[in-house]
Amino acid sequence: MADFECRRCKRPVRVNRSHYDVFEQMHYVCFHYEFEHDAFSDGDPDEDCGVPGCPSAPAIRQEERLATTVRALLDDWSDGPPANWDNHSIPDYLAALLSRLENANGHYASRGTPIQWNSWEVIQELLRAATVGE
Numbered sequence: 001m002a003d004f005e006c007r008r009c010k011r012p013v014r015v016n017r018s019h020y021d022v023f024e025q026m027h028y029v030c031f032h033y034e035f036e037h038d039a040f041s042d043g044d045p046d047e048d049c050g051v052p053g054c055p056s057a058p059a060i061r062q063e064e065r066l067a068t069t070v071r072a073l074l075d076d077w078s079d080g081p082p083a084n085w086d087n088h089s090i091p092d093y094l095a096a097l098l099s100r101l102e103n104a105n106g107h108y109a110s111r112g113t114p115i116q117w118n119s120w121e122v123i124q125e126l127l128r129a130a131t132v133g134e
Contacts, residue, residue: 006030022112029055052121062120069124073131085131097130 004013004020008030013020016028023031037049037056048057081088087096100107104122107129 008034028053066120066124066127069127073127076131082131087131093130096132097126100126100129 004017004025005011006013006027007025009027011027013025013027016023019028024035026034032051032053032055033045036051037045037054039049046056048054048061050057076082076085085093087093104126107126
């Protein structure tokens with residue numbers, strides 16, 4: 001197995017090895033702080049920059065975003081089954097959600113993005129994704 005070393009911190013890259021080149025041969029966190037974080041947070045690494053997956057984001061913000069997503073999904077049903085959903089019953093929706101959960105790696109790979117490190121964001125994305133057929 002070839003060594004994957006982060007070009008920023010020089011430590012081994014293990015978790016996101018499949019996205020080593022996407023993250024310019026860095027850990028996701030190193031990539032984020034190198035290219036994304038400063039553009040949104042005036043350079044303070046401890047400040048939540050607002051970019052989804054920001055390692056500095058407090059967990060409460062992620063919980064609130066997930067709650068907002070669930071409220072929006074519930075609002076979609078305020079006048080009956082939503083026309084823009086493929087799954088119009090709870091069993092169909094839950095079956096689609098289960099499929100998305102079991103195939104999360106494929107879901108992200110088909111979009112060309114790595115799996116989010118933050119489980120709150122993964123749940124939020126998969127809840128939305130289960131509204132449509134695969």
